[in-house]
Amino acid sequence: MKASLVAILIIIVGTLCIYFWYWRNASAPPARGPDWEISVPPSPQTALSINDNDQATSACYQAYARFYSEPSVEIDVAFGYKDARPARFVGDRYEKFALVNYLLQPCAPDHYACGFTRDLEDGDLFSKLILGPDGRVRTVKLRVTHSSVGPDDDENRQDSFQKWQSKYAQTAFLEGLKGAEAVFYNGHSRDGGGPDFGPPRLRWDKHPNYHWYAKNAPGLKRLLDAIGGKQIQLKLLGLYSCVSSRLFSEEIISTKKALALITSQELLYYTDALNNLMGSLSAVLGLWCEPAFLSAIKAEKSGGTSRLQGFFNAVSPEKSP
Amino acid sequence: MRLFLLWLLVRPALGVEWTTHALRLTGESDKVHDEAVAALRMWPNLEGTLKTALIGDKKYLALDVIAALSLQSMMADLFAQSENDENGSIYLTINALLNSDNQTQIAQLYLDRLRHHKGMSMPSQVVLLDTLGRMGISLSDKDLTPYLESSSFEVRSAALYYLRYQVLKFGMSARLPLIKNFLIQEPYQIRLQALYLILDLPSKLKTQAQPLLANCKADRHREVQGLCRSLAGEAK
Numbered sequence: 042m043k044a045s046l047v048a049i050l051i052i053i054v055g056t057l058c059i060y061f062w063y064w065r066n067a068s069a070p071p072a073r074g075p076d077w078e079i080s081v082p083p084s085p086q087t088a089l090s091i092n093d094n095d096q097a098t099s100a101c102y103q104a105y106a107r108f109y110s111e112p113s114v115e116i117d118v119a120f121g122y123k124d125a126r127p128a129r130f131v132g133d134r135y136e137k138f139a140l141v142n143y144l145l146q147p148c149a150p151d152h153y154a155c156g157f158t159r160d161l162e163d164g165d166l167f168s169k170l171i172l173g174p175d176g177r178v179r180t181v182k183l184r185v186t187h188s189s190v191g192p193d194d195d196e197n198r199q200d201s202f203q204k205w206q207s208k209y210a211q212t213a214f215l216e217g218l219k220g221a222e223a224v225f226y227n228g229h230s231r232d233g234g235g236p237d238f239g240p241p242r243l244r245w246d247k248h249p250n251y252h253w254y255a256k257n258a259p260g261l262k263r264l265l266d267a268i269g270g271k272q273i274q275l276k277l278l279g280l281y282s283c284v285s286s287r288l289f290s291e292e293i294i295s296t297k298k299a300l301a302l303i304t305s306q307e308l309l310y311y312t313d314a315l316n317n318l319m320g321s322l323s324a325v326l327g328l329w330c331e332p333a334f335l336s337a338i339k340a341e342k343s344g345g346t347s348r349l350q351g352f353f354n355a356v357s358p359e360k361s362p
Numbered sequence: 363m364r365l366f367l368l369w370l371l372v373r374p375a376l377g378v379e380w381t382t383h384a385l386r387l388t389g390e391s392d393k394v395h396d397e398a399v400a401a402l403r404m405w406p407n408l409e410g411t412l413k414t415a416l417i418g419d420k421k422y423l424a425l426d427v428i429a430a431l432s433l434q435s436m437m438a439d440l441f442a443q444s445e446n447d448e449n450g451s452i453y454l455t456i457n458a459l460l461n462s463d464n465q466t467q468i469a470q471l472y473l474d475r476l477r478h479h480k481g482m483s484m485p486s487q488v489v490l491l492d493t494l495g496r497m498g499i500s501l502s503d504k505d506l507t508p509y510l511e512s513s514s515f516e517v518r519s520a521a522l523y524y525l526r527y528q529v530l531k532f533g534m535s536a537r538l539p540l541i542k543n544f545l546i547q548e549p550y551q552i553r554l555q556a557l558y559l560i561l562d563l564p565s566k567l568k569t570q571a572q573p574l575l576a577n578c579k580a581d582r583h584r585e586v587q588g589l590c591r592s593l594a595g596e597a598k
Contacts, residue, residue, distance in 0.1 A: 125388075132454075138516045139449035139485045162583075164515040164549035190555075191523055192492055200526075202558035283389055308389045312422045 085151075085333030088174035100353045101330035102174055108222055108276050108325065109173035113180040115274075116325065117217030118318065119210060121228015121237050121282070122188035123311075127247035129194045133228065136315060137187035141167075143319075144183070153326035154319050157183060165213070171326055181326065184221070186213045188228070188238040198240050207239035211263075214238065218267035218275055223325060225279040225303075225318050233288040235260040236280070261289060268297045277352055279303035279321050281314040286348055294351075301352035303338055309346070317347050380405050384423040387430045395430075402427055409435060416443055425451055429458035437464065441471065450485035457493055469499050477505050487512075488520040495527035500534065510540060518544070519552055526559050535567055542574045545590075550583040557589045568593075 088105040096102040108114070118140070123133035144167055148155040157167035167183040188210040190203045197203040214236060217224040226236045234254025241249040268275060278300055280289055286304040293302060303321055305314075320337030323329070329337065331353045338347045383405075386398035402408060408427075415424035416439060428436045437459060444452040453472075460468055472490045479487060491509060494501065501524075509521035522544055528534040529541075544556035557578070560571045571593075578590035 130454075135450050135454070135485060135489065138488055141516065142449070142484045159515070161548050162550055164551045193496065196496075199562075200558070201561045202555055205554065205558060308385075310385055310388065310423075 085327065085336075086330040087333075088328040088330065089172060089176065091174075096174075101328075104353045105174040105328045109175075109179050111222075112178075113182060115182045115184065115217070115221035116223045116225070116322070117213065117221045118183065118185045118225045118227070118322070119214040119217065119236070119238075120185075120187040121210075121226060121235060122207065122239055122241070123228055124189075124194050124241055124249075126194065126241055126243065126249050131189040131192055131194050131197060132311070133187045134189045134192065136227070136311070137185060140315065140319070141185060144185070151327075152323065154322040172328075174328055184213060184217065186210045194240055203240070211238040215263060215267045218264065218278070219270060219273045222274055223277040223279070223321075224275060225281065225321060227281040227314050227318050230280075230282040230285055230288050231260065233261060234258050235282060235288075236264060261292065264289075265292060265296050268293065268300065273297075275300060277301045277303070277321075277325070279318065281305065281309060281318050283308045285309075290350075299351075302348075302350050304348050304350075305346055306348055307346040313346075380408065380411055380427070381420055381423050384420075384427050387426050399430055402431055409433065412436060413439055416440075422451060425455040429455050432459060434459055434461075434464070444475075444486075447486045448483050450483070450489035453486055453489040453493070457489070465497070469494065469497055473499065473501070473505075476501065476509075479508065484514050484516055487514075487517050491517070491520040491524045495524035498527070498532045500528065500532075506540075510543065515549060515552060518547065519555060522552065522555055522559065526562075529559070529567070530562060535570070538563075538567060538571060539574070541571070545574060545578045550581075550586055553578060553581065553583070553586045554589065557586065557593060560593055561589070 088102045091099045091102045120133040120137045124131045144155060144157045146155050157169045160166040165184055165186050169181055170178050171181055173179040188207055189197055190200050190206050191197050229235050229237055231237050231249065231254040232251040234257060237260050242253055244250045284307060286306045290302055290304050293300065317338045324334040324337045335349060338349055380402060383398040383401045386394050412424045412427060415421060440452055440456050444456060447453055456468060472494055475482060476490050509517055512518050525537055525540055528537050541556050541559060545553055547553060560568060563571060575590050575594045578586055579594060581587040581590055
């Protein structure tokens with residue numbers, strides 16, 4: 042008797058569930074395009090659209106006046122070593138290539154992370170001309186580096202070129218922290234031990250040795266050393282890696298109060314990391330004001346887990362520690 | 363058991379989506395990953411859901427699920443979708459499903475696609491070259507030439523990576539001379555990549571490669587010149 046009642050209950054609940062499931066799917070909006078291109082907010086306000094009379098008091102205008110204070114501006118995108126340990130796959134090379142493929146495409150209307158020209162002798166250096174907030178032309182130099190030489194971590198560890206590539210990617214990142222206006226890191230947090238550009242230190246079971254990374258924090262130490270200098274140009278640092286808000290924000294801000302930060306408050310799915318990075322790049326190149334910038338880096342699909350702090354109210358570099 | 367069955371039935375109405383489990387396949391502990399796999403295996407009409415997702419904005423999550431659950435039954439859909447793969451992600455999922463039963467079919471598909479590559483995205487070309495390289499599948503010189511001479515730095519780099527497998531892993535030393543052209547190409551990173559390949563050669567092949575170094579000893583890039591001269595046995 043009791044078993045029959047449970048069976049009837051299950052059938053009723055199941056029928057209701059199936060009904061709700063069909064109802065919900067039938068009323069779902071049509072699917073959007075699946076690619077990594079950031080969706081442009083409708084008519085984003087930009088620093089270029091701010092009246093002369095309002096520029097002195099506009100946080101948006103002032104943010105970009107600081108950012109584009111020089112005729113030539115450098116932005117670095119650094120892909121860390123994105124292994125999938127304990128599996129052997131490594132993905133940053135493919136992600137970087139997909140991004141580069143997009144950067145080199147002509148721009149559709151209202152798109153900005155595109156239309157770049159590649160340097161002939163340096164394959165990781167791209168440039169394009171944009172208008173600064175004052176309406177004058179700026180040259181944007183964009184450096185995009187990756188960390189792995191192939192898609193197989195086991196193979197990479199036997200490849201001499203991997204040692205060079207890791208050192209090169211890390212050096213580009215650290216030099217960018219000193220000399221670029223913005224640096225965007227897309228890679229592993231290594232539980233506080235990142236940013237990381239080389240094959241990971243592994244445990245016996247082929248998982249990354251998170252205990253070691255958390256205890257020694259090699260990547261964070263190097264980062265803090267780099268931004269701790271007085272002559273750095275850096276105004277914006279984006280860390281598109283898991284839980285970067287909790288793992289990195291506090292120490293970075295306490296080292297460099299004037300630095301604006303983009304971080305992730307939660308685990309970050311790889312396409313969301315790319316979307317947020319593309320959103321940041323689009324916002325900075327398009328001079329988008331805060332609402333559009335926030336929309337771009339939230340990357341709606343991730344449910345708005347990113348955070349932007351200090352960009353639209355950063356203290357002037359002179360007051361920086 | 364009854365409670366679990368009840369949970370399975372009510373979860374769609376409670377707002378738990380397959381994507382919730384899919385997101386737990388990466389970046390989580392083994393336990394969470396395994397629970398997500400188990401939940402997805404029990405998901406009603408999962409394959410139908412994934413087929414729909416493959417052409418929508420949940421595409422990448424769907425690809426992760428297909429790979430994690432090793433859903434061989436989705437192979438036909440992946441083959442069809444891969445024709446317009448913009449970033450190589452579908453090909454990478456096919457690779458995740460590769461086994462001894464389908465290896466020949468997949469290799470043949472990739473060979474055909476590389477032979478008729480017009481319109482194929484740059485990242486897809488890279489994935490296919492990488493995969494055939496690792497599988498030890500040999501492209502004819504005629505089929506390989508467009509990639510060795512591609513206008514895309516990334517594709518040429520992948521072609522060089524393919525040659526690395528051919529020469530170092532599969533003993534095809536006859537292809538060693540193909541490295542020569544990379545040593546005079548731009549950008550400097552590809553010249554360095556070629557030199558590091560020579561550095562990793564066994565000593566017998568390294569000796570054979572000496573004539574290839576003639577032009578890079580005076581390279582305009584300091585690192586390229588230094589490594590070239592070092593490989594040639596000269597002081598930096």
